[in-house]
């Protein structure tokens with residue numbers, strides 16, 4: 001449950017969140033609204049309508065655009081439309097992703113392309129479109145959602161890890177390119193989070209779930225709301241004003257690597 005933020009840190013601001021109809025994207029969108037910001041969320045209409053209702057409960061405006069992030073022209077037109085309507089874009093959250101577990105030697109070129117197109121290319125299209133408006137205004141924050149296997153790797157994730165690694169490189173590059181022009185670019189890296197998409201795609205069995213949990217020192221999954229609170233910090237133009245080109249891991253220590261903590265005696 002996300003409650004109204006006493007900071008009201010996004011009052012009169014505008015955010016675009018891709019993949020805002022479920023999981024982490026929905027929680028970030030709602031948390032932005034809880035801070036007083038207006039939010040535009042994208043892709044399938046039905047789940048987005050529910051997100052829009054949750055946003056409007058905070059007395060701010062919500063808009064839904066049904067747009068696939070792989071379609072650069074459609075995404076650019078949607079983002080230009082947001083800027084024209086609201087006169088500003090303060091935050092762009094590139095959260096949309098596709099994922100599944102597949103051994104690299106079995107992954108088809110089509111499977112590789114599906115994930116790289118959504119994660120790496122979609123993030124660039126969204127960043128470029130929103131970035132242009134932010135650069136013109138001389139302010140803005142871009143937040144890209146990655147995963148720690150971007151640097152430590154994980155079996156079965158070659159497509160996603162390569163794409164997220166590319167997003168990390170893009171983040172650092174644009175932070176250096178746009179830092180002097182008022183636009184901050186950062187990543188957030190959630191640990192295993194119970195969401196509609198992740199559970200079914202990544203830990204479908206109890207055994208998979210236990211293995212994933214064993215890679216998290218904190219010994220628990222996180223929640224979309226917990227991730228969204230950290231996202232709000234990075235998007236806040238006051239508290240995070242001097243943070244750019246960085247990654248905030250919200251993963252119970254999973255980024256530390258492949259240490260398996262499933263033996264409880266090792267925890268004592």
Ligand SMILES: CCCCCCC/C=C/C(=O)SCCNC(=O)CCNC(=O)[C@H](O)C(C)(C)COP(=O)(O)OP(=O)(O)OC[C@H]1O[C@@H](n2cnc3c(N)ncnc32)[C@H](O)[C@@H]1OP(=O)(O)O
Pocket residue numbers: 097098099100101102107108109110111112114115147154157160191192193197198201202212
């Ligand atoms: C394991 C470690 C866990 C710890 C960390 C967790 C990190 C979590 C990261 C996340 O990203 S969670 C987010 C998960 N959410 C989603 O994935 C939701 C969205 N998903 C999708 O849209 C699909 O899964 C998609 C496949 C990525 C894209 O859908 P689309 O409809 O565009 O594609 P298709 O036409 O169905 O397939 C395209 C292509 O991909 C091949 N493919 C699809 N699924 C699989 C699979 N399970 N295994 C192997 N290959 C698959 C499919 O065959 C097509 O290839 P070609 O036939 O064209 O060669």
Ligand SMILES: NC(=O)C1=CN([C@@H]2O[C@H](COP(=O)(O)OP(=O)(O)OC[C@H]3O[C@@H](n4cnc5c(N)ncnc54)[C@H](OP(=O)(O)O)[C@@H]3O)[C@@H](O)[C@H]2O)C=CC1
Pocket residue numbers: 018019020021022023024025042043044047067068069070094095096097098099118145146147148189190191192193194195196197198
């Ligand atoms: N859950 C986890 O454990 C972790 C997640 N992450 C990252 O967090 C982010 C959110 O994941 P999560 O909430 O778990 O996953 P979900 O599957 O719940 O959400 C993914 C969202 O992406 C949208 N999406 C997928 N493909 C496209 C596309 N082509 N165009 C536009 N939107 C699209 C989906 O929209 P639609 O519903 O319309 O298909 C959906 O809203 C992702 O970037 C993921 O990689 C990172 C680490 C861990």
